Amino acid sequence: MAGEKKQGLQLLGFWVSPFGQRCRIALDEKGLSYEYLEQDLANKSELLLRANPVHKKIPVLLHDGRPVCESLIIVQYLDEAFPAMPALLPAGDPYARAQARFWADYVDKKLYDCGTRLWKLKGDGHAQARTEMVEILRTLEGALGEGRFFGGEAFGFVDVALVPFTSWFLAYEWFGDLSVEKECPRLAAWAKRCAERPSVAKNLYPPEKVYESICGMKKRLGIE
């Protein structure tokens, strides 16, 4: 019915998008029920275009019909609108929160773009992407330190921001001819640890499927 706003939580996403997966993991970590609406990005729906007119991208969270866009903004929104435990950003510690935001932002700035160059480019471009990827993964491992998770003992904001990309590690390894286990053993161990969490196991696709989907993208773009 026109004008009637749908109540509750809905998430507009795309199955393989790590950005959408961040939101799904956060929703599950918070124990929130929601309706998932898979979007056709080749043929964008009225709902998506109306909910995110500026960027026309997924993910979009709708809460009682009101849209929130940008995955990390959605995750922070869920953390603040549903403050019952667990807190994804460490409560009451502005410095720790700033550090968490910094590393989530680092993932946003560096990882997806570098990964894309790894499977798109050849020659020097590819070699540079490979070098950068190793550096990025090592930097993230440095940030992880000796902790079980990026925030220490508890699974939190940075873990949510990064964990969807662990399904892309295999693709990075195959396209980049590198080994995450060898370059960053602690990061590889963290990935395995996260995979044991129900929220992560439920929402990530097997790495082989991700690799397949990238191969599909390459074909469509006419890249060898």
Next chain:
Amino acid sequence: MSEAEAVRVIGLWASPFVIRVLIALKLKGVKYELVEEVVGKKSELLLRSNPVHKKIPVLLHHGKPISESLIIVQYIDEVWSSDAPAFLHADPYTRAVQRFWAQYVDDKGTDDGGKDQAAEQLSAALQLLEEAFVKLSQGKHYFGGDSVGYLDIALVSYVGWVKAVEKIAGVTLLDKAKVPNLVAWADRLCTHPAVVDAIPDADKFVEFSVTYGSFSKPIINGPK
């Protein structure tokens, strides 16, 4: 340690990202020391404080570094929460909207598409921001309503730069006919005591771009 020594900002007067940190500190009445970088030469202190990105601004609070301007502004808001009205709204949904537009501003502001494209893109972005202002201000003076908020800080930091682009490209971006609310907002906010000293004259920005060649690169990337 003196009061001012407890809070230091590593930066450069011409960077809009540094300007927003200074405005945030001034709004909270926090005394600070500005450690000016030399364009073309990154200091030891900067490299030590922000080894990941090697960029300004960096806030040093009792020696602990915080990087990325919007993350710094949120940190300032949380640490000095009892001083001055909060930058981010109390309501999670409004916060999400403020964060969305601040991110949008940065996406557009750092789009290095060359002089002509820059003017065109800025014009379109300002149109969207004009509409956002009408919605968010609810008839009041600022994006934050009655008080200067997160989005006001994020956007006003570019005003000196926008005025410089107007001079260099010979265009009117802050056009009373097209974006009347933004023009009124900019005029009002630029005379605010916390802002007036943080944003030099447009001519200074023009001079800076003439001295250092490329218009935006030295500012965006910080000193090389």
